[in-house]
Amino acid sequence: MKEYWVFSEKTDVVKELLSKAHQLALKSNGIASAILLGAEVSSADELHNYGASKVYVVEHENLKTLVPEAYAEALAKLVSKFNPEAILIGSTKNGREIAARLAAKINAACATDCIDVDLNPEGRLMVKKPVYAAKAIAVEILKTKPAIATIPPKTFEPAEIRVKGEVVKVEIEVSRPRIEVIEVKEKEARGIPLEEAEIVVVGGRGFKKKEDFKMLEELAELLKGQVSCSRPIAADLKWMPDWVGLSGHKIKPKLYIGFGVSGAVQHLAGIQGSKIIVAVNKDPEAPIFSAADYGIVGDLYEVLPAMIKALKEIKGK
Amino acid sequence: MKIAVCIKQAVDVAQLKIDSSTKKPLVATAPRKTSDIDRNAVEEAIRLKEKYSGTVTAISLGTEKAREVLREALAMGADEALLITVREPEKLDTGITAKILSTAIEKTGPYDLVICGETTIDTYSGQVGPKIAEYLNVPCVTHVRSISIENGYLTAERDLEDKYEIVKSKIPAVITVTKEINVPRLPPLMAILRASKKPIKIMNLSDLGIEVGEPRIEVSDVQALEMKRKMHIIKDKPVEEAVRELIELLMKEGVL
Numbered sequence: 001m002k003e004y005w006v007f008s009e010k011t012d013v014v015k016e017l018l019s020k021a022h023q024l025a026l027k028s029n030g031i032a033s034a035i036l037l038g039a040e041v042s043s044a045d046e047l048h049n050y051g052a053s054k055v056y057v058v059e060h061e062n063l064k065t066l067v068p069e070a071y072a073e074a075l076a077k078l079v080s081k082f083n084p085e086a087i088l089i090g091s092t093k094n095g096r097e098i099a100a101r102l103a104a105k106i107n108a109a110c111a112t113d114c115i116d117v118d119l120n121p122e123g124r125l126m127v128k129k130p131v132y133a134a135k136a137i138a139v140e141i142l143k144t145k146p147a148i149a150t151i152p153p154k155t156f157e158p159a160e161i162r163v164k165g166e167v168v169k170v171e172i173e174v175s176r177p178r179i180e181v182i183e184v185k186e187k188e189a190r191g192i193p194l195e196e197a198e199i200v201v202v203g204g205r206g207f208k209k210k211e212d213f214k215m216l217e218e219l220a221e222l223l224k225g226q227v228s229c230s231r232p233i234a235a236d237l238k239w240m241p242d243w244v245g246l247s248g249h250k251i252k253p254k255l256y257i258g259f260g261v262s263g264a265v266q267h268l269a270g271i272q273g274s275k276i277i278v279a280v281n282k283d284p285e286a287p288i289f290s291a292a293d294y295g296i297v298g299d300l301y302e303v304l305p306a307m308i309k310a311l312k313e314i315k316g317k
Numbered sequence: 318m319k320i321a322v323c324i325k326q327a328v329d330v331a332q333l334k335i336d337s338s339t340k341k342p343l344v345a346t347a348p349r350k351t352s353d354i355d356r357n358a359v360e361e362a363i364r365l366k367e368k369y370s371g372t373v374t375a376i377s378l379g380t381e382k383a384r385e386v387l388r389e390a391l392a393m394g395a396d397e398a399l400l401i402t403v404r405e406p407e408k409l410d411t412g413i414t415a416k417i418l419s420t421a422i423e424k425t426g427p428y429d430l431v432i433c434g435e436t437t438i439d440t441y442s443g444q445v446g447p448k449i450a451e452y453l454n455v456p457c458v459t460h461v462r463s464i465s466i467e468n469g470y471l472t473a474e475r476d477l478e479d480k481y482e483i484v485k486s487k488i489p490a491v492i493t494v495t496k497e498i499n500v501p502r503l504p505p506l507m508a509i510l511r512a513s514k515k516p517i518k519i520m521n522l523s524d525l526g527i528e529v530g531e532p533r534i535e536v537s538d539v540q541a542l543e544m545k546r547k548m549h550i551i552k553d554k555p556v557e558e559a560v561r562e563l564i565e566l567l568m569k570e571g572v573l
Binding site: 068069072092093094096097099100101103104105107108109110111112113126130131132133134135136137138139140141142143144177178179180181182183184185186187189199223231235236241242246247248254255264265266272275276277278279284287289290291292293294295296297298302303306307310311314 | 328330331333335341342344410411412415435436438439440441442443444445446447448450451452455456457458459460462472475476477478479480481482483484485486487495496497531532533534535536537538539540541542544546547548549550551552553556557559560561563564566567570572573
């Protein structure tokens with residue numbers, strides 16, 4: 001029986017990937033399976049409602065904290081026991097590292113950040129992925145068994161697919177990780193994930209100080225949207241916990257408005273799923289204007305308050 | 318402390334052009350440069366050397382032209398440079414790239430620390446660092462935004478999507494660094510001149526005893542993403558008028 005495996009440390013992503021793995025399985029008369037790793041694993045059978053015929057569970061004290069090398073070791077041992085066709089892994093930072101180590105251990109082809117996965121006529125995994133800062137899309141065929149593809153969160157919709165299945169508890173030895181996590185500092189959480197927001201207003205380096213982001217918040221509130229920023233604002237200045245771009249959230253709202261965002265290719269790669277892109281920037285040469293539907297060449301410190309005022313007037317009517 | 322830092326001469330994606338008739342990116346003729354985050358990797362290696370003393374060896378895998386990125390690393394303060402030459406580096410997948418680099422690291426090492434950028438600007442896969450660690454059988458700490466080393470252990474802060482993680486690991490280890498870990502220095506002219514006289518050691522795959530087998534990944538097509546944007550940019554108008562016009566346009570689009 002051909003098996004298409006799914007692994008992610010995030011339950012939501014497991015469900016998203018399962019809907020795709022289930023499609024691959026249907027094409028090749030196989031099954032979709034999910035892998036759950038941890039010190040104690042609960043609600044494994046819930047995944048039978050999302051297309052997983054088999055749920056392999058490995059419980060081991062050395063899997064208690066996610067350390068990629070330990071997770072990769074566990075996955076490699078499962079692979080050699082059960083010999084799947086392909087493994088879809090959630091493309092988080094830890095997920096990509098797990099995929100890398102696993103691929104190196106089992107000598108598998110691994111494609112990262114795929115936006116679609118299919119089987120070619122020979123039954124090989126065929127993936128689509130953005131390359132060169134998402135200026136192009138590559139189609140790649142992975143010629144190993146298993147093949148590994150990492151897929152960003154929110155790429156596929158989870159689907160309720162009820163299948164008869166079994167939970168398979170597997171006893172394997174996992175080495176004690178050589179890396180110890182000694183402290184975790186959670187970043188501030190958002191209400192709605194940015195990937196699901198309908199409207200996103202984004203601040204860039206044109207902002208002079210953190211307090212000025214209040215204007216963006218006010219605009220977002222008027223538009224019932226979310227606020228985010230470009231990478232330097234979050235990663236360098238730490239004004240916000242996360243950012244939009246190739247290395248951050250890849251968003252697809254119906255409306256994106258960037259204020260003082262110049263439009264580095266990595267940022268543009270993260271916003272190109274947007275239906276309408278609007279840019280406000282002082283610099284008429286800012287690259288974001290050639291990637292925008294609409295724009296105003298002007299100082300955000302004038303345009304943003306004027307926009308808030310105008311929208312308030314419209315709302316008042 | 319002996320540090321190796323891996324750097325890539327990457328396609329400068331900001332300057333990559335698309336062929337208007339075939340819709341293919343013109344990769345072969347695109348300008349190349351040191352992958353941005355790899356400069357942070359070099360900078361961090363030099364800072365660690367300055368703090369704990371030791372040597373920094375910059376390693377690159379590429380064509381003869383990749384000497385340029387090694388010269389830059391030498392000018393920044395790397396002590397030695399090693400270029401592993403291949404004819405078509407773009408055709409190598411991340412697995413074989415890591416195999417080649419880890420073999421070179423083993424041959425010229427041992428090193429206490431191997432530093433890579435968290436990802437490169439052109440492929441953005443983040444695979445090579447962890448794969449090098451796997452082949453060297455050492456721990457790997459990815460997405461590091463600060464690091465210190467004491468008594469044979471490193472302590473590092475990792476920047477993940479929803480949290481920061483402080484981790485401790487024995488060295489030798491591989492780390493991959495983020496752009497935020499430092500601001501890479503701009504070498505003064507004297508350092509650039511001095512670097513131009515430093516030797517760059519050249520090796521090829523047969524020196525390393527590596528044969529590149531059949532590719533495990535076949536790229537069957539690459540097509541430019543068509544960015545069909547309207548590019549309706551309002552300029553030279555009073556702010557209120559420009560804003561009103563924009564809001565009307567967005568209402569017409571049905572997005573407001």
